[in-house]
Amino acid sequence: MSDRIFGGLGLLFSIFYIWQASLVEDSFMTDAVGPRTFPYILGAGLAIASLIIILRPDAGAHWPAGRQLFELAMAVAVMGIYAWFLPAVGFVIATTLASAYLTWRLGTKPATAVLFGIGSAAGIYVVFKLALGLSLATGPLGI
Amino acid sequence: MDTLIALAGGFAVALTWQNLFFALIGSALGTMMGALPGLGPANGVAILIPLAFSLGLGPVPALILLTSVYYGCMYGGRISSILLNIPGDEPAMMTCLDGYPMARNGRAGEALSLSGYASFFGSFFATIGLAILAPQLVRIALLFGPAEYFALFALAFATLGGISSTNQAKAAFAAFLGLMLAMVGVDTQTGTPRLTMGEIHLYDGIDFLVVIVGLFALSEVLIFIEERHGGASAQQAPAIGRIVPSWSLVRHCMPAMTRSTVLGFLAGVLPGAGASLGSFIAYAVEKKVSDRDGTFGKGDPRGVAAPEAGNNAAAGGALVPMLALGVPGSGTTAVLLAVLLAMNITPGPLLFTNNPDVVWGLIAALLIGNVMLLIMNIPMVSLFARVLLLPSRFLMPVVAMISFVGVYGISGSNFDMMMMVLFGVLGWALRKLDVPLVPVVLGVLLGNEMEVNLRRAMTISDGDWSVLLASPLAIGLWSIAIAGFVLPIFTGAMVKRRMKATAVAESAIAEMDRGD
The missing domain is CATH 1.10.287 (Helix Hairpins)
Incomplete structure (x- = not known):
């Protein structure tokens, strides 16, 4: 179908x-x-x-329903919001939030997820901005 | 002789500290990406292109970095196939069949090192083959006019759909969708905006990097979220054991490696096929030739050497049509084509005369990278096997964020990032429906070039459509295209379906044989 x-x-x-x-x-x-x-x-x-x-259709694909669909929709929404507000909020804050959300939904405990969010945002910032000199979105706080 | 002189020039280009450094980084990253299930050559390279582009790397270092990743993935994919029976990427699927049983018999180290040698053997000779064959192909390509090029593009889509897809209609759907997306933006011939629906951001066309990263990388992240698959592939550091295979074992597998290298290389050169096909054919043929005692599927070393030599050889072979004709032979080479296009370098016959430093520097770098990969993948293999301990709940968010960083770096606009999310969702839906993504990407990449060639041919003939079939060469290309697309429908021998069937059936048999 x-x-x-x-x-x-x-x-x-x-x-x-x-x-x-x-x-x-x-x-x-x-x-x-x-x-x-x-x-x-x-x-x-x-x-x-x-x-x-x-x-000549193939056998039906397996689509997510209920909870799974909700999880997916939320993840897409988070990425969309991230894409939209990144230039306004700045890279480090936006990435901390988005990355913490995604790892939390993949099964990390909330406290670890927050730490991971901060860590991954800082890590990417250090590697790409400070070491490699890539331009990342700069928010009102300058990061 | 010319080739040797050109290759010497290539070594002069490749042997700078910067390029060696990129080859090293690329090889290491590639081995890790190949080893991690969920990250393969196509999406691994896809994430890195926008970064290479935004970092302002020159064409030579960028290409060296990314092809090293590509070669590295071919090596790395076998690690999780052998240790965990989970292919690290698609081409490594066949390595599971004998690699995992070998590991179960306590010969994991031997399987890893043997497949490392096989990988080296396959890619080394394929790179030599690339250096010899590509310039010859360039000579043929110089005979091509616009009508022949148009036919050649059609051939690439047709064989891609015919050989590697289970459903021709869906492969055609994907190709047309990709080509349609390429049409968006200002028409290069007449300067009128097309299909932009008045959106200013679309006047420049849809950036193919955005499409590629969305389709390949973000859709993978979405699949992981959907399945809430957050754990690591391995629970504890896998036991590897002795990593030096006996010389007699290597010699025992030598004929298998040689056969597989030739077959894999040929499969790679075929437009539209690529590494998965290479490893499949290599394994299938080797099984036919050498499986006299029914040891294949139960940990026969030749069953490990064959697909690994095959997929690495195919990876080298797939670079031949990409560099010489500008028509990629696989998903990952399509992504590499995007690198060249992003650097404003047009692949094809003129590449060899206009940018010999790029071509020969790349080939030399691949030879050097291969040695690096051999060292990383045999003595240091236990180090790389540890990436299997990395849980995807940490990996996938980082993949997503780096994708955004790369795309933001290209244009700095949130329009492009929104588009990428959109393509991520599209890629997820197409995967669910079994629609192949590679033709979409190929269409986006080649669409404009294909149309330009059509319109050039028609301008020369003053609007007479028969020009498309005017030369024997064009007729030949169209016949192969039609045969490559239509024949699989009748023979029913669609490789991908059989590949899946073989992999499933044989691992089931192996399960039963082990009695667990």
């Missing part, structure tokens, strides 16, 4: 893609093929592949 849904989504995406490709405007420079043809071909190819997946 999940293959059929997947194929259906692929089909919808290819229709959306072809529609978006049809909106591409010509510029003053042109060539024999134009900017829309190859995207059309690709969209059609994806549609065909999706149809075959719908018609």
Whole structure:
């Protein structure tokens, strides 16, 4: 069943893609093929592949439910929030929080997780910023 | 003779303290990443590219660092296969079959050192093969026009889907998806923005580094979180025992290593195949040739030497089409292609004339790195076996955070980091659905080049589509592409399915034989 849904989504995406490709405007420079043809071909190819997946699906995939799904959604949310607020908060604070959260959810005890969060953020900061000179996000505290 | 002179020049490039240092770091990191289940060559290299890029390394040191990681992974994968019966990465799957029984018989040290020699043997001769074969391939590649290149790209996708996937439709889906993603951004030919939906950040296209790190590295982290698999692979330091194999044992395995090296190298050169196929073919053939007393699967040393020589040889072989044609032969070489592209170096025939220092420096560095790897993987193997004690609840958060550091380093924008999280989720879902990720990455990498070649061919022919089949060379490439994609459907001999089946069946048999 999940293959059929997947194929259906692929089909919808290819229709959306072809529609978006049809909106591409010509510029003053042109060539024999134009900017829309190859995207059309690709969209059609994806549609065909999706149809075959719908018609001949594999055995269903095993999807997480309930708690597992919640864990995953939370982890993705934490990473998304991390990505969004990193420049505002600064590397060390953001990384401490995100890294502590992830290790806690993978089974580390809360106190150890906090220590690990601080340690990993500091470690990455020292190695990449101080030793290798990479630019990391600088927050209001300067770290 | 030319090759020797070029290689000497390569050694001059590689033998600087900086490059030797990167080869050493890369080999050590690679061995560790290979040994750790969950980190393999593709995602290991993927995490490191943005870092190499943001550190402003030149093309030669960056490439040396990352290919050393790649070679190192091929060595390291066997450690957990032998000691724990868990493949450290995909190519090491076949090593479990005889390596683990050997370890159970108290010959873990011998299995490790023998497979170390086999790895060295395989990659050493494959690197020599690379140095000899790649320049020849370049000569053929110079005959290629845009239409032939377009066919060659199609060939790479077709064989990738045909040989290494269990479901052709899903492999095709993945390839088209990757190519479609590559189309986003300003059209290189006419300068019009395409498929950006008005988002300014997308005018530059979707950065392939973001796609690669998201698909390969973050999706792996998500899989670990989903399974809440936070423990270490090994509970205590594994007992290794005597690490020097007797000379007679090495000589006993020599024919197996030689055969496997040749087969592995050829499997690697084939576009779209790669190291997993190399080790599978090497093991399967060796079993056919030498298994007269039914000892394979019960700890036959030749069953350890063959897949290790095979996968290391395939790793070297896979670099041939990547360097000479710009068409990678496997997932990891696709990621290495990304390194070259990020450094503004176009692989392919011109690479050998324009940047001989890059090519030959790399080859020389691989030969040097191989010696380093041999030392790390035989006398120091117990040290590296200790990384198996590292619990993934500590490892995976660090992998995630370093992925963010790398992507932040490229652009400093949170748009790219959000995209990476998005691709992480996409990669997780595609893995669940058994859709291969490598064609997606290959599509993102090659999409623009593929379209440019199509449009060049069509401009030359003034819009006549028959130009795509105008030369015998093009027709030949298309025929191989179609055969490579379609034949597996009829023969039903999809290697990956058989690989899994063999691995499962044989380990089940081995379990029964041991009676536990």
